[in-house]
Amino acid sequence: MATNKPTVVPVDHFDPAEDCRRLHKAMAGMGTNEKALIEVLAKRSAAQRQILIKKYEEEYKKPLIKTLQKELRGDFEKLVLACMDLPAVMEAKKAQKATKGMGTNEAALVDVVCTKNNTEIEKLKAAYQLVFERSLIEDVRRDTSGDFQKVLLTILRCERSDSDKVDEEEAEVEAKALFKAGEGKRGTDENVFTEILCKRNFCQLREIFKQYEKVAGHDFEKAVKSETSGDLQKAYSTIVSVAKGVHEYYADKMEASMKGMGTKEDALIRYIVLRLEVDMVNIKEKYHQKFNKTLEQAITKETSGDFRAMLLELIS
CATH class of the missing domain: 1.10.220.10 (Annexin)
Known part of the structure; x- marks a missing residue:
């Protein structure tokens, strides 16, 4: 398993008062210095930004979030505000x-x-x-x-196992149980699918899917598509995708948010902000490998202005 690598980490020698002074200066008077805002906010962790919210109000007697809302517009505003939440x-x-x-x-x-x-x-x-x-x-x-x-x-209810242990024998038994509950009978026993997919750890699920291929002759995703439908199918398919590879899952989501006519900016913002401090480096590697382009190249092509500049700073 690859070690998760974030692109945003808490900055050393964090000086909230100095950061707030720079933010205040960037928004004082006519116009806004967006570059200065990006320089501070894109390089602080979510927890450090929470400290800035409190410090700014102490220093300048006005809320930072409302000040940002007043000064910013469009997708850049949405991105900045998303970053200001945990x-x-x-x-x-x-x-x-x-x-x-x-x-x-x-x-x-x-x-x-x-x-x-x-x-x-x-x-x-x-x-x-x-x-x-x-x-x-x-x-x-x-x-x-x-x-x-x-x-x-x-x-x-957090009924999924917290262990990362893999039991190959148990995986073989449960792969057969999944086959018997779905493709091996008329109708589907959803209780068996839910019990296994929602309670086994993700490493164990990967082993179960490997064993399922031996039993059925094809991957488990095919069974989910043929045996279920609608929202239940979406739920099962998402669990399967995340279990098979969370980095690939988010690489796919980011690609989908930029594919075709227009960019789904809200989705792109959410996926990027969500993974910045978790595994953005890993997602970028998977994205490059899968789509034969870097995430930076895709963002540069599909976005513009301060919105683009901050996205690139966040994932760099």
């Missing part, structure tokens, strides 16, 4: 938006919930409770149903 808070906001009001954005819930390990899920739930003073589990329970609900709730 990643778990950004994800909590996406989850809340997916369950708020009439109808549920199931695809967004899959994207937030089914991609995370237990540690990330605990941070997500805590951020959701802190920001909205509600339980994410209860909101998901209220807004979903059936087998799809069962998948989300099993993950949100």
